[in-house]
Amino acid sequence: MHPRSTVDQARALTQRGLGSSEVAKITGVPVSTVRKWRSGQSRPIGENQRHEPCCPLCFGSPLDELAYAYLLGLYLGDGHLSPPPA
Numbered sequence: 001m002h003p004r005s006t007v008d009q010a011r012a013l014t015q016r017g018l019g020s021s022e023v024a025k026i027t028g029v030p031v032s033t034v035r036k037w038r039s040g041q042s043r044p045i046g047e048n049q050r051h052e053p054c055c056p057l058c059f060g061s062p063l064d065e066l067a068y069a070y071l072l073g074l075y076l077g078d079g080h081l082s083p084p085p086a
Contacts, residue, residue, distance in 0.1 A: 002029060002033070006027055006028075006029060007037060009026075009027055010023050010027050010029060010034055010037055011037065013026060013027070014034075014037075014038055020034045020035050020038060
């Protein structure tokens, strides 16, 4: 994700009539990203947009154990986890 100032600069340069390649060279952003910004394909980045902390390890929030087990099962390939044998 690029800083808001870079996005604003790219949009301002676009409004002044510069092409995607020129804007990319000036801002140091890939041409494909500039094209997305110009066409409005990417999500708008709001200054006051909040990002809720979602990592239980990083933010100390409770872990949804059932959801985690399901996700881990999918990641491992068969979508199924069993308790270890006693």
